[in-house]
Amino acid sequence: MGDERRARRPGRARGTDIRGHLLPDGREGAGAALGGITVGRAIDKLGYKGVETVDMHYDGHRVGADALLGDAGRGLGYLLSALEVGRINIAARAVGVARAAFDAALRYARDRHTFGRPIAEHQAIQMKIADMATKLEAARLLTRSAAERRQAGERVDVEAGMAKLFASETAFEIATEALRIHGGVGYTTDLPVERYYRDAPLMIIGEGTNEIQRLVIARGLLKRAEETEAR
Ligand SMILES: Cc1cc2nc3c(=O)[nH]c(=O)nc-3n(C[C@H](O)[C@H](O)[C@H](O)COP(=O)(O)OP(=O)(O)OC[C@H]3O[C@@H](n4cnc5c(N)ncnc54)[C@H](O)[C@@H]3O)c2cc1C
Secondary structure, three states, X not given: OEEHHHHOOHHHHOOOOOOEEOOOOOOOOOOOEEOOEEEEEEOOOOOOOOOOOEEEEEOOOOOOHHHEEOOOOOHXXXXXXXXXXXXXXXXXXXXXXXXXXXXXXXXXXXXXXXXXXXXHHOHHHHHXXXXXXHHHHHHXXXXXXXXXXXXXXXXXXXXXXXXXXXXXXXXXXXXXXXXXXXXXXXXXXXXXXXXXXXXXXXXXXXXXXXXXXXXXXXXXXHHHHHHHHHO
């Protein structure tokens, strides 16, 4: 009997015959059993409420040869390649959350008046707006650059990692600053800014945590330096 969390340890299996398989979909949701795959309890989360997260249990589920994805033994390569695309995907999602939070903050700062003028005219708020916009643009450009290079067929493990790391940290920061600009109303569920604040952290964790992302970036750079020297 295994579950999704214990099953996710690919590092130790490096070099062995890893295969990708197509599994039946679990559309039946929590409580469903699909020939050895049981969908367990639905897990409540801080954010990302629109996507259901459940415990998955695998116990003797058999897959036929027709369910094999690609070639046998190349599963790890497929997985690593999927991670590159996945990290660019997370970076793009982070840019989207950051953009929404920034737009909401800018709108609110122009509407909300204190001491006889819009808070956007207070320098303390202008500092935040400038920093948020600059980081948002940098995150967008890093993400776009990684996506374009991947589209051109380049290996982008380092670039995808950088885009994911920077964009997700930026989304978290901008969502926090947007909440602060909204003051007390930002803490209520009347406005969407609290949702951005709850959705942003998943981008820091998913597709490899940002701690692991830093390791991926550093190791990738060291490997490239070795390869350059060997030429
Ligand atoms: C709702 C949800 C959906 C998700 N969807 C996806 C998805 O679709 N795709 C996907 O790839 N991931 C997804 N994730 C993330 C994934 O499930 C894991 O949570 C993530 O990979 C981290 O693994 P872990 O939770 O076992 O943390 P752990 O590995 O236990 O890490 C705990 C902490 O220790 C740190 N750490 C661990 N090892 C090291 C190390 N060697 N050096 C330095 N620090 C270390 C981590 O960075 C983290 O801070 C999702 C997570 C959630 C909550």
